[in-house]
Every structure is written in C-alpha cells, then in structure tokens.
Amino acid sequence: MLEIDGVSINYGPVSAVRDVSLKVEQGEIVALLGPNGAGKTSLLSAAMGLRPLAAGSIRFKGEDMRRLDTESRVRRGLTLTPEGRKVFANLTVLENLDLGAATRARGADFHADIEMCFELFPILAERRHQTGGSLSGGEQQMLAIARSLMSRPSLLMLDEPSLGLAPRIVGQIFRLIRDLRQRDLTILLVEQNAHEVLRFADRAYVLSTGECRYSGPAARLQEAGALMQAYIGELVA
Amino acid sequence: MDYLIEQALNGFSIGAQYSLLALGLAIVFSVMGLVNFAHGEFIGVAGYAMFAMAAMGMTDPLLLVVFAMATVTLVALVLERIAFRPVRNAPSTTGLLTAFGVGIILQNLFLLMVSPRPKAVPELSALNQTVDVWGHNFTILQFLEVGVTTVAIAGLVWFLKGTRIGLAMRAAALDFTTVRLMGMRANRVIATAFAISGLLASIAAIFFIARRGAIDPFMGLLPVLKAFVACVLGGFGSLPGAVVGGLLLGFVEVMLIVLLPDKLAGLRDASVFLIVGAILVFRPQGILGRRVELGDKTA
Amino acid sequence: MNTIAFAERTRGGRPFLDARLAGNLRGALWLALIAAAIGLFVMAFGSPFIVRLTATAFINLIAVVGLQIFMGNSNVVNIGHAGFMALGAYFTAIFATPVMIKATMIPNAPFGLAGVEVGALYAFLISVGLTSLIGLLSGLVLVRLAGIAATILTISILVIVQGVLVTWTDLFRGAQAFFGIPKVVGLGLIVAAAAAVLVVARLFKGSRAGVQLRASATDPLAAEAMGVDVKRLRLVAWVLGSAVVGCAGALYALYAGTINARAFYFHTAFLTLAMSIVGGMRSVTGAMVGVALLTVLLELIRIVEGGITVFGIAFPEMLGLSGLMLGVIIVGVMCFRSDGFMGGHEIEEVVTALRRRLVARKREA
Numbered sequence: 049m050l051e052i053d054g055v056s057i058n059y060g061p062v063s064a065v066r067d068v069s070l071k072v073e074q075g076e077i078v079a080l081l082g083p084n085g086a087g088k089t090s091l092l093s094a095a096m097g098l099r100p101l102a103a104g105s106i107r108f109k110g111e112d113m114r115r116l117d118t119e120s121r122v123r124r125g126l127t128l129t130p131e132g133r134k135v136f137a138n139l140t141v142l143e144n145l146d147l148g149a150a151t152r153a154r155g156a157d158f159h160a161d162i163e164m165c166f167e168l169f170p171i172l173a174e175r176r177h178q179t180g181g182s183l184s185g186g187e188q189q190m191l192a193i194a195r196s197l198m199s200r201p202s203l204l205m206l207d208e209p210s211l212g213l214a215p216r217i218v219g220q221i222f223r224l225i226r227d228l229r230q231r232d233l234t235i236l237l238v239e240q241n242a243h244e245v246l247r248f249a250d251r252a253y254v255l256s257t258g259e260c261r262y263s264g265p266a267a268r269l270q271e272a273g274a275l276m277q278a279y280i281g282e283l284v285a
Numbered sequence: 286m287d288y289l290i291e292q293a294l295n296g297f298s299i300g301a302q303y304s305l306l307a308l309g310l311a312i313v314f315s316v317m318g319l320v321n322f323a324h325g326e327f328i329g330v331a332g333y334a335m336f337a338m339a340a341m342g343m344t345d346p347l348l349l350v351v352f353a354m355a356t357v358t359l360v361a362l363v364l365e366r367i368a369f370r371p372v373r374n375a376p377s378t379t380g381l382l383t384a385f386g387v388g389i390i391l392q393n394l395f396l397l398m399v400s401p402r403p404k405a406v407p408e409l410s411a412l413n414q415t416v417d418v419w420g421h422n423f424t425i426l427q428f429l430e431v432g433v434t435t436v437a438i439a440g441l442v443w444f445l446k447g448t449r450i451g452l453a454m455r456a457a458a459l460d461f462t463t464v465r466l467m468g469m470r471a472n473r474v475i476a477t478a479f480a481i482s483g484l485l486a487s488i489a490a491i492f493f494i495a496r497r498g499a500i501d502p503f504m505g506l507l508p509v510l511k512a513f514v515a516c517v518l519g520g521f522g523s524l525p526g527a528v529v530g531g532l533l534l535g536f537v538e539v540m541l542i543v544l545l546p547d548k549l550a551g552l553r554d555a556s557v558f559l560i561v562g563a564i565l566v567f568r569p570q571g572i573l574g575r576r577v578e579l580g581d582k583t584a
Numbered sequence: 585m586n587t588i589a590f591a592e593r594t595r596g597g598r599p600f601l602d603a604r605l606a607g608n609l610r611g612a613l614w615l616a617l618i619a620a621a622i623g624l625f626v627m628a629f630g631s632p633f634i635v636r637l638t639a640t641a642f643i644n645l646i647a648v649v650g651l652q653i654f655m656g657n658s659n660v661v662n663i664g665h666a667g668f669m670a671l672g673a674y675f676t677a678i679f680a681t682p683v684m685i686k687a688t689m690i691p692n693a694p695f696g697l698a699g700v701e702v703g704a705l706y707a708f709l710i711s712v713g714l715t716s717l718i719g720l721l722s723g724l725v726l727v728r729l730a731g732i733a734a735t736i737l738t739i740s741i742l743v744i745v746q747g748v749l750v751t752w753t754d755l756f757r758g759a760q761a762f763f764g765i766p767k768v769v770g771l772g773l774i775v776a777a778a779a780a781v782l783v784v785a786r787l788f789k790g791s792r793a794g795v796q797l798r799a800s801a802t803d804p805l806a807a808e809a810m811g812v813d814v815k816r817l818r819l820v821a822w823v824l825g826s827a828v829v830g831c832a833g834a835l836y837a838l839y840a841g842t843i844n845a846r847a848f849y850f851h852t853a854f855l856t857l858a859m860s861i862v863g864g865m866r867s868v869t870g871a872m873v874g875v876a877l878l879t880v881l882l883e884l885i886r887i888v889e890g891g892i893t894v895f896g897i898a899f900p901e902m903l904g905l906s907g908l909m910l911g912v913i914i915v916g917v918m919c920f921r922s923d924g925f926m927g928g929h930e931i932e933e934v935v936t937a938l939r940r941r942l943v944a945r946k947r948e949a
Contacts, residue, residue, distance in 0.1 A: 314732075320732050320735075368915055368919075371919040371920075372918055372919060372922065375918075375922055376659075376922075377731065377732075378659060378661055379918050379922040381661055381732070381735070382661065382857075382861050382914065382918050383914070383915055383918040383919070385854070385857070385914065386858075386910075386911045386912070386913075386914030386915040386918060387911065387915060388911070389854065389858075389907055389908075389910055389911030389914065390908055390911030390912060390915065391911075392904075392907065392911075393904040393905070393906075393907035393908040393910075393911060394904070394908060395904075396903060396904030396907065397902060397903065397904035397905060397908060401903055401904065502904075506850065510736075510739055510743070513732075513736050513739070514736060514740070517732070517733045517736045521731075521732050521733060549751055550751075551747055551750045551751035551758075552747045552748070552751045553747075554743050554747055555743055555744040555746070555747025555748060555751075556747075558739075558740035558741075558743045558744050559740070559744055561736075561740060562725060562737060562740050562744075565725070565728075565729060565733060565737065566725050566728065569728045569729050569730075569733065571733075
C-alpha cells in the first residue's frame with residue numbers, strides 16, 4: 049500500500065535520513081522503531097509532503113506521491129497523527145473532530161463517523177464541548193487518533209502515540225490501536241516504546257542515525273538482545 | 286446627561302469603525318502571521334471604486350456600496366495571491382515590509398490615476414441626516430455604524446464557529462501545519478482570511494467615506510494606524526481584543542474631542558497615541574492578550 | 585546559534601576581540617573612505633544641483649545609519665526615527681537662530697528661549713544631547729514591548745512628536761516654517777559627519793553589545809538563557825540610533841536654514857525606511873547602498889514624472905510615479921531578496937569573497 053523507496057532527507061547541510069526503503073501492505077500493522085533522532089518523524093513528514101525528499105520516491109496505492117501536496121495526500125487516504133498529539137487547544141473536542149473530516153462534507157456519514165469515534169473513545173463523548181487544551185494527555189492522544197480517523201484513512205500513520213503518557217494509559221492506547229485493525233485499517237506505528245509494540249505488530253523496521261538497520265518480522269526482534277543488536281546494526285534479518 | 290448619551294453613541298460608532306478594521310488585521314495576523322500594513326489602503330480602494338462608478342454616471346448609493354465592497358474583497362484576494370504569497374513563510378519583518386510596500390503602491394496608484402488632491406464623493410451624504418430619537422439628535426450613519434458592525438461581528442463569530450473553514454482559521458492561529466494534515470488547503474484558508482479582512486475593511490471604509498464625503502490618496506494611513514493601535518491595545522492577534530481595543534479607541538477619541546480645547550486640537554491624534562503608550566507600559570501584552578513569553582509565536 | 589556561540593566567546597578572550605575590532609575598523613574605514621571620495625568628487629566637479637542632491641543624500645544616509653543601528657541589530661521595524669530627526673532639527677533651530685530673528689518668529693517662547701543664542705556647534709551638541717535624552721525616555725517604554733507592539737510604539741512617537749511640533753506654536757511655530765537658522769554647514773561637514781557615523785555604526789555592530797543584540801534577535805530564548813540582558817542592549821541601540829538620527833536632523837537644519845514640521849513626517853520616515861530595506865537593513869554597507877540606489881533611481885524617475893518628450897512623443901506629467909516605483913522596488917526586494925541588496929553582508933566580506941574567487945579562477949587558469 050505504501051512504498052517508500054531509497055528515500056533521503058536533508059535539513060540544510062545535515063542529512064537526517066539516508067537511503068531508507070520501507071513497505072506497508074494492506075491490513076498490516078508495521079512498527080517503525082529506533083532511538084531519538086533516528087529520522088522516524090522526518091520520514092513520516094516526508095510521506096505527508098511536509099518535508100522535501102533529497103532522493104528516492106514515495107508511492108501510495110501505486111500512485112507517485114511526490115507531485116502531490118499534503119492536502120491531496122490526505123484526500124487519497126493517507127493520514128498522520130503527529131508527534132506530540134497537536135490537538136487544536138482552542139477548539140472543542142467536537143470542533144477538532146469536525147476539522148478532522150475536512151476532506152468531506154458534513155453529510156449523514158459524517159455524523160455517523162462522529163458517533164463511531166465516541167463509541168471508540170467514550171471519554172471524548174463526555175468531553176465533547178470541552179476545549180482540546182483542557183484534556184489530559186491521554187485524552188488528547190485519543191482525540192488526535194479519533195480526529196485522524198475522521199478523514200476515513202486507509203493508512204494511518206501514528207507518530208509516538210505513547211509519548212509522555214502514564215504506563216496505564218499507554219496500555220489503553222495500544223489496545224485501541226490493535227482494535228483499529230478490525231476496522232479495515234492499515235497502520236504504520238512509530239515508537240520508541242519498542243517492546244510493547246512488538247507484541248502486536250506484524251513487521252518492524254529499525255531506524256538508527258538515519259539508516260535502516262533492520263527490516264523483517266516483528267517477532268524476531270522480541271528475542272533477547274535482538275533489538276539492541278538491531279539498534280547498533282549487527283542484527284541481520 | 287443628553288450630551289453624555291450623544292457622546293456615548295458617538296464613541297460607539299467611531300469605535301465600531303476601528304473595530305472592523307482591527308478585526309481584519311487581527312484575522313490575517315492570527316492565520317498567517319502577517320502584519321498587513323496595507324490594510325488602510327482598502328479604504329482608499331473602496332473610495333476610488335465608488336468615485337470611478339459615480340464618474341461613470343452610476344450614482345445609486347446602494348449599488349455604489351455593493352460595488353465598493355466587492356472591489357475591496359477582490360483586491361484583498363489579488364494582493365494575497367501576488368504580493369503576500371511569495372513571503373508567506375518568511376520572517377514577520379519581511380511580511381510587514383512587503384505590506385508596507387504594497388500600501389505605497391496603492392496610494393501612488395490613486396495619486397497617479399486620479400489626482401493628488403481630494404475628490405468629493407457626495408453620494409452617501411444622505412446618511413449624515415440627523416434624526417430625533419427621544420429628544421436626542423443622532424445621525425442615521427451612527428445607527429448604521431453600530432448596527433451593521435454588530436451584525437458583521439455576529440456573522441463573523443458564526444463563520445468562525447459554524448463553518449469548516451472558520452474552524453480551520455481558528456486552528457491555524459495555533460498550528461497551521463496540523464491544519465494541513467487534516468487535508469485543509471492552506472491557500473483556501475489564507476485566501477478566506479484575506480477576503481474577510483477586505484470585506485470588513487470595506488464596511489468600515491463606507492462609513493469613513495460617508496462621514497468625510499471626500500477621498501484622497503492617503504486617507505487610509507491614519508485609520509490603519511489607529512486600527513493597529515486598537516489591535517495592540519486588545520492584544521495583537523486576539524479577535525475579541527481587536528473589537529474591545531477598537532471600541533476603547535473610539536471612546537478615547539471622542540473623549541479627547543470633548544475635553545481638548547480647540548487650540549490643542551492638533552494634539553488629538555498625539556494624545557490618542559500617548560494614552561495607548563501609557564496603557565502599554567502597564568500591560569505590554571494588551572488588555573485581552575495573554576502574556577507572551579520570549580520565543581512564543583509573536584509578530 | 586552561531587552568533588550566540590560567538591557572543592559567548594567574546595566574553596573571555598581579549599586577543600580575539602582585538603582581531604575582530606580590527607576587522608570592523610577595516611570595514612568601517614572602507615565605508616568612510618568611499619563616502620569621503622564621493623563627497624570630494626561632487627564638491628570638485630558637481631553642479632550646484634548635484635551638490636544639493638548629494639548633501640540631502642548624505643543627510644538621509646546619516647538617518648538611515650541611525651535607523652540601521654536599532655533596526656538592523658534588534659530586528660524591530662522602526663518608523664519613529666523621522667520624529668527624532670524633527671527633534672534634532674528643531675532643537676538646533678531654537679538654540680542656533682539669532683535672537684533678533686526669534687524676536688519676530690517665536691517671541692513668546694517658554695523658558696526664555698527667545699533670548700538664548702549659542703554657536704552652531706553648541707546648538708548641534710545640545711540638540712543631539714536632548715534628542716538622546718528623549719530617546720532614553722521613550723526607549724525605557726519601548727524595550728518593554730516586543731515585535732509589532734514595539735513598531736506601533738515607534739509610530740506613536742512619530743505622531744506624538746508631530747502633534748507637539750504643530751500645536752506648540754510658541755516654541756516650534758506650528759505648521760509654519762522655522763527660518764533664519766544660520767546656514768553654517770556645507771557638503772564637506774555633512775560628508776565628514778556621515779563618515780563618522782558609519783564608523784560608529786560599524787563599531788557598534790561588531791561590539792559585544794551589538795553581537796549579543798543580533799544574537800538575541802534571531803533567538804531571544806537562547807540569548808536570555810545565556811544571560812544576555814536583551815532589554816538593556818535594545819535600549820543602548822535605541823538611544824544610540826536616536827542620537828545619530830537626531831544628528832541628521834540637526835545637520836539638515838544648519839544646512840537648509842529653513843525647516844518645516846511636515847518634512848519630518850511619514851513621507852521621510854517611509855523613504856528612509858525604504859532605503860534601509862533596499863540596501864539591506866542588517867548591514868551598515870547596506871544603508872549606504874540603499875541610499876545611493878534610491879537617490880539615483882528616484883531622481884531619474886522624477887525627470888519622467890515631470891513629463892518628458894521622447895522621440896517627439898510628449899509624455900504627460902505623472903505625479904506619483906516615483907512613489908509607485910518605490911513601492912514596487914520594496915515589494916520586489918522583499919519577494920526576491922528579503923535581506924536587501926547587500927544581503928546582510930558588509931563591504932569587507934564582499935571584497936574578501938571576490939578576492940577569493942579571483943584567486944581561485946587564476947589557479948584554475
């Protein structure tokens with residue numbers, strides 16, 4: 049579904065990602081792991097068209113994405129829940145969700161989708177008239193995911209959904225992500241919190257200092273020491 | 286007492302004009318961080334549009350008003366496209382100076398194409414007729430100013446809360462990138478902000494022109510400076526702040542007209558700015574503005 | 585970030601500072617020499633019209649340099665400088681004009697100023713001093729504000745100064761011209777003053793205060809975290825800038841002999857601001873380039889503006905053309921080269937880069 053092929057990304061003279069290739073197939077949950085500064089967020093930003101590519105190509109459902117702007121990629125079914133949640137703090141929960149559906153009109157299915165979100169995240173229904181800024185970290189993360197779902201994506205990219213959340217909440221969020229698979233959704237999950245994610249991901253990639261260090265089944269990384277080896281680049285899939 | 290009521294309405298109606306101008310400035314600033322120094326020239330555009338229509342024999346006031354509003358909105362959109370889009374992601378100083386250049390261009394276009402001297406636009410003077418309400422003398426214009434401004438602000442509030450693009454504009458004030466991640470077109474959001482700012486300015490412009498009955502190339506300068514002052518007073522970028530700042534400014538101005546003897550009339554504008562300076566000493570963030578910390582998104 | 589590291593390093597090492605000082609002095613002298621050369625050339629060969637044009641240009645240059653000192657280092661757009669120019673001119677006028685003339689012009693001047701007359705040099709010094717004092721007072725308010733609010737305050741200063749000048753007829757003659765100021769300054773003195781001011785601006789820019797101020801303009805948080813007192817630095821730049829701009833006004837009064845409050849309002853403010861922008865407000869060399877470019881260009885346009893005949897076709901008078909071009913130039917510069925013609929570089933940097941390129945080309949050949 050998503051094919052990232054030989055992508056490099058530069059920030060001025062600094063190279064953040066070098067020749068990384070990554071593939072996500074229909075119905076998969078793919079984990080993209082790696083330490084801080086590995087280039088994971090840069091890669092997702094590039095996939096959304098927020099960062100220019102220095103080299104390589106990105107294809108989504110067989111279509112070349114390089115020519116399309118961010119807005120058109122969302123319309124094609126590619127969605128990113130950004131790092132740090134980025135909930136609109138001055139908008140209410142309902143307004144946040146409304147804006148999440150910016151690519152389509154407010155028809156009957158729009159209201160159905162809002163109800164679906166409230167079903168998935170009952171706490172949001174309770175807080176529907178509160179502003180995004182007044183929610184707790186976990187609630188904001190749920191809102192951010194729900195908001196992404198409102199665009200009816202076929203591929204959902206989640207950037208560090210567990211960032212800064214209490215362990216109990218993290219477990220809840222991961223359970224939700226796992227449930228999303230039942231909704232015909234393909235997921236690319238970026239995490240530093242590797243061990244939790246590897247339990248339910250199908251495949252995994254490990255990025256370190258801008259280079260791909262591992263790609264293969266997630267289960268393989270669960271073996272003792274394997275992840276560490278992948279981080280320092282000694283594990284061969 | 287009578288006098289007080291009359292002056293109060295006067296303050297309201299003058300303040301309403303400043304509020305409309307300040308709102309336009311604040312909307313564009315909050316959405317794209319641009320300090321639109323050329324905003325005052327929208328008044329000139331409205332004035333010269335009416336003048337041109339009247340010169341061609343079209344003197345129906347209502348038609349003139351509609352034509353002026355449409356022209357200003359269109360000009361706002363065109364300016365966004367050709368002058369402000371290239372500097373959209375530049376530092377705010379660049380945007381401010383670009384706008385400053387655009388203002389100079391428009392002023393001199395009026396000067397070049399029409400005349401450096403003031404021209405009469407008497408078509409709206411009927412609005413200055415006084416009416417008697419419970420023994421007080423008011424002009425029709427004053428009621429219109431207060432009434433239309435109230436309606437315009439209510440409409441704006443509805444737009445910002447009720448429509449998708451309105452939501453996007455509010456969200457963009459905090460985080461434009463994430464608005465784009467929602468699939469909202471940046472160009473559409475910014476163009477809408479400009480259209481609204483032009484529309485609001487055109488309403489204010491019609492009131493200005495109705496009051497003065499004449500236009501000149503540099504007529505927009507002082508009103509826009511005062512609208513800036515209103516924005517700063519209310520807290521730059523805050524929409525409620527712009528309205529409150531505009532009204533406050535209107536009252537201060539009427540108070541000064543009443544209090545300052547004719548001999549010191551030349552100090553009216555100076556006093557307005559002095560009072561503003563004094564307020565800013567005590568509240569640098571403005572009345573409704575939040576305290577800005579170093580490194581926050583500011584102008 | 586680089587500038588901050590730079591600013592931090594200057595705290596310790598003395599020898600480093602001296603090397604930098606030498607570099608700045610070299611650049612400053614380059615500018616001063618070019619200014620002097622232009623001045624001498626015009627004095628030797630220029631027609632009276634050209635001399636007048638050059639004198640005005642150099643007065644503008646002093647004002648633009650004053651503008652650069654604050655705006656270029658702190659990155660806050662300043663529109664109030666024309667007000668300080670007015671103050672410099674009027675203070676000079678009040679102190680230097682002969683008592684006899686003042687008896688008819690401002691007989692009721694307060695503080696017995698109608699009876700005071702000092703030499704032009706003293707009047708100049710008093711006027712620059714008073715302007716700086718007002719700069720200090722306004723600066724104390726100004727440094728509390730950031731960004732656009734600060735810009736609005738500078739506009740307020742301009743409007744307030746203009747209001748006071750026009751209203752306080754007993755002292756400033758209001759909207760009427762103030763005349764009879766001794767015309768003791770010629771092009772030579774103006775050029776000398778401009779050269780001196782260029783050196784001052786360069787030295788300030790390169791000084792520790794200047795470097796820290798520029799660093800704080802790019803990254804206020806980091807600068808504050810390094811212990812840079814941004815407010816104090818901005819105050820220093822503001823007062824110094826006001827003094828230099830006041831200088832321009834004072835010289836203008838002593839050169840023209842007649843001044844008018846209207847001449848120091850938005851038009852002057854915008855014109856000098858445009859010069860600063862076009863040349864590039866971040867560099868002192870930019871100030872000089874901007875003044876030169878716009879002076880020449882606007883003068884050429886003014887010929888067309890008055891209505892000319894080209895190949896037998898008579899073009900009508902086109903008032904506003906110069907203003908229009910000014911606007912177009914500003915927008916063009918902002919869209920395509922927002923750092924101005926010099927792009928924030930100083931003359932010695934450009935010379936060094938050119939020399940390097942030449943050397944490289946020679947080596948290739």
